[in-house]
Amino acid sequence: MLLFRAERIMKLGLKSLWMHRLRSVLTILGIVFGVCSVIAMLAIGEGASRDAQRAIARLGSTNLIIETVKPPEEAADRGEVQRIDKYGLTYSDAESIHNTLTNTDVTVPVRIIDQQCRYQRRNVAVKVIGTIPWYTQTSPIKVIQGRFLSSMDLQYQLAVCVIDEDVAKKLFAFEEPMGRHVQIRGDYYRVVGIAAQRDIEESTGRFAGKDRASTTGGGVAGNVYIPVTTAQRRFTEISFQMSGGSGSAAKVELQKIIVKVGDNEQVLAAEKVLQDLLDRRHQKKDYQITIPLALLREAARTRRIFSIVLGSIAAISLLVGGIGIMNIMLATVSERTREIGIRRAVGAQKKDIIIQFLSETLLLTLTGGVMGIVVGSIIPMLVEYFGNMPTVITGSSLVLAFGISAGVGVIFGLYPAYRAANMDPIESLRHE
């Protein structure tokens, strides 16, 4: 019964809207654009924020990451030739941090060297990571075969390595990598473990480094982990850089020190201590402390602001669409004054008239809502495909958009419907 009524009312609404096709379509467009911009913007925002948060979270929320940065060059240095620029974190920094910070879980020194890794005739560019076994506690590295570096490896400076899955795939086409020896700069290292591919370590700070693209873009296949002691003995700490025709040499002991504290509460206190400690030990500002936890909080705040801005834009565009709808419905009501009079004369209650016009408005906005959802879901895909930006369409954004379009229909449809219902039947019947 009720269903029949609803069906009848909807059918009638469709008929009336169909009589003014162009007008209906134009009105719907207002809602389509509103809804589709809400969805598209939310998807792009969500994608960007998830991407950032995932990257930050991977750094570990209880970690403090200290990275070597090239100190700002002083003018006097430029003239001198044959000078080796010595800067950055040192083994003794790591030692000192470990001894000073009582509540640290682990302090992990990281050395990062760009090298070629060879097996027989195959050759891939890798990042050689010199570190200690406890690296696994600060970075969520997953060993899928064999083992990670051990304290024995470290103590005896053994020539062993753990390679990334991708490196393994590129070097060993059909062979079992475990136990084989790969060659890095003349020395052979026995493969003792294979790790699931994770972010390629970078020699500069992930968030501070401006040249992120240049460090990841060089066709580096992945990471190769070796004991830091081995790295210290076998690889020079001096690197040459060519810039503008003249070469400069730099000596850097460690690219990174990762400090892990017990829980989130201790992170900020630890940062202060670290800052003081390193201040005392370094004349130049050649290091940088990154705190993933702070970045996470920052990201959360940014996201909140982003949501507010998006919300306002969405609200405005839907408001405009809603006003358009109200305008059209008011015109419709006055055009159909006589029809309203007839309906009232044959027994329609005020509420019947309200339901009729409200359902027409809802039909417009919900159609607009559905179309908006479809178009709004396609746009992020295009952005992802052509703009190379991650997007995430959440179910809640679809529900929100649909709910808003329904809400706009009710809010902006109520007044015209109310006006229709309250017209005097006698006057309406006389209306031409």
Next chain:
Amino acid sequence: MDVVSIEKLSKIYQLGAVGVHALRDVDFAIEEGQYIAIMGPSGSGKSTLLNLLGCLDRPTSGRYLLHDTDVSKLNDGELSAIRGRQIGFIFQSYNLIDQLNVAENIELPMFYQGLSQHRSAQRAMELAELVGLGDRLRHRPFQLSGGQQQRVAIARALANDPVIVLGDEPTGNLDSASGAEILQILERLHQAGKTIIVVTHDTAIAAKAQRVIHLLDGRIERDINN
């Protein structure tokens, strides 16, 4: 038995500061099954009386009993219900809804009374056959002649089997042949026992009616039984 009984019915329209008496203390009663014509020059209060009888308007004072219900005391919702169930309107300009076809127009009063689709569709078909339009159910009003449209309007007026059928110049827009058809149908309804009240200038209708009420300046001038 009286279907309609009106006592001291007055209607005053307020036009700015001036009150215009459209009806002054009108008294009459209508027996069930009567066929009545209400006549009078324009401005005599015919339309006002028709609107009051049709429950589209409320009197300023006086009583209007429709089947023992004092209609003058009812609110808008109750009046709507009375209009839907007890009164059938036939207008001069037919007043069909253009978006709806013949069947849907006839079903409209039943829809508002909550009749099931099956029953209202069936009744619409019977009524369309009654007015000779059984083959035009799917036509839209603009595809019909004036006389046919008015017959659809009559079918619609009968949809909920009303106590009284009210006609407002039902032949006013029609040529004499179509007008005669309409009168024939009204005659048939009268013979079937319907109470019919028609406001008209048309002396042909007046001649067919059992009783003619002449209005002048808001009062009953003459009340003649033919």
